[in-house]
Structures are given as structure tokens and as C-alpha cells.
Amino acid sequence: MSSSISPQSIDESNLRDWLNTQAMALGFDGLRITDTHLGPATDRLKEWLEQGCHGQMEYMQRHAELRSNPELLVPGTVRVICVSMNYLPPETDFDAEWQRLENLSQAVVSMYARGRDYHKVLRNRLQEFAQRIEERIGKLGYRVFTDSAPLMEVELARKAGLGWRGKHTLLLNRESGSTFFLGEILVDVPLPIDQAIEEHCGTCTSCIDVCPTQAITAPYQLDARRCISYLTIENPDSIPVEFRKAMGNRVYGCDDCQLICPWNKFAKRSQLPDFAQRHGLGQATLLQLWSWTEQEFEQRHEGSAIRRIGYSRWRRNLAVAMGNALASGVEKGAITEALKSALPSADPLVTEHIEWALGQNARPT
Template sequence: MSSPSTVSLLDQSNLRDWLNEQSKKLGFDGLRITDTHLGDASERLKEWLAEGKHGHMEYMKRHAQLRSDPTLLVPGTVRVICVTMNYLSPTIDFDGEWQRLADPTQAVVSMYARGRDYHKVMRNRLQEFAQIIESKIGTFGYRVFTDSAPLMEVELARKAGLGWRGKHTLLLNRESGSTFFLGEILVDVPLPIDSEEESHCGTCQSCIEVCPTQAITAPYQLDARRCISYLTIENPDVIPIEFRRAIGNRVYGCDDCQLICPWNKFARRTDLPDFAERHGIGQASLLQLWSWTEAEFEKRHEGSAIRRIGYSRWRRNLAVAQGNALADPALTEGDKAPLREALLGALPMADTLVAEHIQWALGSEL
């Protein structure tokens, strides 16, 4: 990386206003700038990894050193342009989400995953943003990222002033709550940096209290091994039996700590069509999703973050949810019979991972 000499000739204030304006045009909702120093966040990460709270996410341990210093990831970096992009669709209603969670026959998919894969959306727009900046100031060194490299994104965004860490460890801000994606452009341009945001969680502990698996072990401390998002997405193995009941009908991720958070009552909705719900995934029943063949799964989740977990994990998660429905005393035999038949019909052809969860689901009535 080498800084362009033209940058020193630009009025920094005007440049900053221009950056904000251009970011809005590209669909970003917030932009702040920080340096590369992560302070004690690196030590906290090391402690978290040493305690094994990352579970099967070995990539976090493998690249821990890179995460601790962005200049190791991209030599020459002096600033990080951090952006947010809201993903909450206007059609999502939090009361409706709680109602779906209370209906064991329905499948609940995390709100962020109902539209297009944010990795692709964010990366493409960040790249376009960097090229626009280059047309303004001349050639400079940069790389764009969005949840795609060993980078402490939340900590950088917090330092940049895009929000504060909630007690659930997600980033929060006044405008969007926690319903936004993060992206970064690492640059070799010494832009002026922004100040941090004060925390506004106060004494509220709603996110800690609502967590179905008590994954938030203390304020600002998350044990990923207990988190339903980890268990249903990142975890490639069997879901530990002690957490299966708590998963309920959540088949991809979990939003409980976001649904309960008072700041999300004020979350701005996005008008980006990329994050609009696809294929009725937000209203589907367990039986509807279970009926998909592998080819249908691949086709309907094309361009979706869900496709990344693969068909086997998808079926594993659905089997657990159906087992929880079969064990629900509020459901009638008429409700349960189709679930039982669907599981029994799939068992002979199921792979080892899925079969274990089907057997558990069928045995859960006993």
C-alpha cells in the first residue's frame, strides 16, 4: 500500500462530507473511520479462545494473530472505513415473530437470512465504493471486507463510533438497534478518525434473561457453544441433546436477544430489495421446508446465506424442530401425525447426522 500524494491537497472536511454522501447513495446507513489499534480487545479474544468458547469455529483460533492487528492482515493500513447496512425488511413485525416462535408447527429462520446473502451484497458495494473513492483522490491502497476475513469487525465499528457493544455482544446504535451488517475498507490514507459512542444499555438485562440456552453467560460475554445461532449454523456436528429442547422451532439462527432489545423498537427499515424475503421463508411451516429435496434446497437458497450450511445441517435442524413439536402437549394428534409420518418416511434414506436427529425426534414423544 502507498498513500496517494493528492490526498494531502484535499480539504479533509469536504472529503468526509463527500464520503458520507457517496456511502448513502450506495445504500450504506452509517460511516465512521477509526485507526488500527484494538487495545485490550485482542487479549479478550485470546482469553475467549483459550476457554474454548468458540466451539468448532477453528478458523477463529487459526487466525487469532491476524485478528489482533489489521496491519498484519493488510500491511500499510493506517485507517479503517467502517460502514453499516440495515437489513430489517418493512414486512417484519416483531410481535409476529414472537407469535411464530410460539407455534411449534412453524419454522423460524433468523431475520437477517431471509433475503440475499449479505456477504455478496456488501462486498460488491464496498468494492464499488472504494473505486469511487479512487476516482476522487487517485490511486491508493485498500482492501474491502465483510465477515470474510480474520478481522475484529464489531470492535473496529465500536471504536469508529458506529455504536456500542450490547450485553449480548452485538453492536447497537440509536438508529438501527442491532439489525445491520458491518463492512470495512482498510486503507493506507491517514483520514481523520471519529470518536467512540457511549453505551446506552444501562441496567437492562433483557437479552441475557431471554436467551433460551443461557449462552450470554454474563454481560458482554457469550459462550458460542450454547448459542442457537452457532448450534444451527456454524456447528457441523450433532446438536448436543441438552440444547435441543431449547432450540424449539428455530431452524436457522436465533433472534430472541434482538427481538427483546428495547433499541430495536426504533430500528430503521431498509428499502433495499436485496434483503426482501425470498421464497416465503419467513412464513413457512416445518413440513413445507422438510418436503424440499436437496435440489430444491440448492435452488431456493441460491444466493442466500442459508445455502452455506448445506442440506444435511438444514435437515438436522428441521428434525430437531419437528421433535420439539411432537413433544409439545398443546398440539393435537392431527397436528402431530403428519410430522411423524414425514420423519419416518425420511429415516431410511437419511445420512448418519440427520438419522440421529430423526431418531431423537421420534423418540421424544415417549
């Protein structure tokens, strides 16, 4: 990655205003710039990996050195342009989300995943943004990323001043809470950098207290092996029995630590049609989603982040939620029949979770 642009040729004040304007025009809600030095964060990552808190996300261990240094990921990088994009659809209501979690006949999909795959949405816009920058200042070396490479993007965004790291480890911002995606453009041009901002969590521990599986083991420390988002998405194997009851009706991800966070009272809604919910995922019942064939799963989740977990993990997650519904006396007849009828054609992973779910039918309500 190499650029012919000299630092002296950059009109810093005019360029920065222009960058902000272009970012907003492309649908981004925030933009800040930082250098590539991650400091103590690299040691914290190493310790976290040594403790095994990444579970079976082996790619994090495999690319740990690259994560610690963006210059190794993309040689020549001297700056990282960090952007955020809000994702909540206009109709999102946090009170309604809590109510869905209490109604165990419902299937709860994490709010970020109900629309189009954010990787595609952000990547396309980041690429266009980088091309516009090149048209403005001349040819430069760059690469764009959004949760798609060994890059400590939350730490870079924190260092750039897009927000501060909350006690749940997500990035928080006073104007938009935590309900936004992050994206990066790694460039070889020495753009002016921004400063980190002050933290505003204070003594609040709501996110720690509300976590169903106590995955937030201490402020700013997350054990992914206990996290429902990890268990339902990244985990390829059987869901540990000790966490199944706590999953409730969460079938893809978990939003509890965001729903409870006081700063998300200010969470801004997105007007981008890409993030509007699809196929009724904000209102679907467990039985409705269980009725989908594999072909329907593939078709309806085309262009969705959910599709990458595959049909088997999807059914595994649903089976656990259906077992929890049975244990609470919800739609026992219909759910029992649906689970039993699926047994003959289920693969071993799903079979084990169906059998566990049916076993919950005998539990006292």
C-alpha cells in the same frame, strides 16, 4: 498496499461530507472511520479463545493474530472505513416474530438470512465505494471486507463510533438498534478518525434473561458453544441433546436477544430489495421446509447465506424442531409420518436427529 496520496493533499472537511453522501447513495446507513489499534480487545479475544468459547470455529483460533491487528491482515493499512447497512424488510413485525416462536408448527429462520446473502450485497457495494474514493482522491491501497476475513469488525465499528457493544456482544445504535450488517474498507490513507460513543444499555439485562440456552454467560460475554446461532449454523456435528428442547422451532439462527432489546424499537427498515424475504421463509412451516429435496434446497437457497450449511445440517436442524413440535402435540401424525419416511435415505447425522425427534412423540404433552 501502497498509496501515492499525502496527508496534506486531503481536503478533510469536504472529503468527509462527500464520503457520507456516497455511502448513503450506495445504500449504507452509517459511516465512521477509525485507526487500526485495537488495544484491550486483543487480550479479551485471546482469553475468550483460551476458554474454548469459539467451539469448533477453528478459523478464529487459527487467525487470532491477524484478527488482533488489521495491519498484519493487509500490510500498509492505517485506517478502517466502517459502514453499516440496515437489513430488516419493511414488513418485519417483532410481535409477529414472537408469535411464530410460540407456534411450533412454524419454522423460524433468523431475520437477517431470509433474503439475499449479505456478504455479496455488501461486498459489491463496498468495492464500488472504494473505487469512487480512488476516483476522488487518487490511487490508494485498499481491500474490502464484510464478515469474510479475520477482522474484529464489531470492535472496529465500536471504536469508530458506529455504535456501542451491547451486553449480548452485538453492536447497538440509538437510531437503528442492532439489525444491521457491518462492512469495512481497509485503506493506507490517513483519513481523519472518529471517536467512540457512549454506551446506553444501563442496567438492562433483557438480552441475558431471554437467551434460550443461557449463552450470554455475563454482560458482554458470549459462549458460542451454547448459542443457537452457532449450533444451527457453524456447528458441523450433532446438536448437543441438552440444547435441543431450548431450540424450539428455530431452524437457522436465533433473534431472541435482538427481538427483546428495547433499542430495537427504533430498528429501521431497509428498502433494498436484496433483503426482502425469499421463498416464504418468514411464514414457512416445518413440514413445508422438510418436504424440500436436496435439489430444491440448493435451488431455493441460491444466493442465500443459508446454502453454505448444506442440506444435511438443514435437515438436522429441522428434525430437532420437528421433535419439539411432537413433544408439544403439534401435528403429530403428519410430522411423525414425514420423519419416518425420510429415515431410509437419511445420512448418519440426520438419522440420529430423526430418531431423537421420533422419541419425543412419547413425551407427555
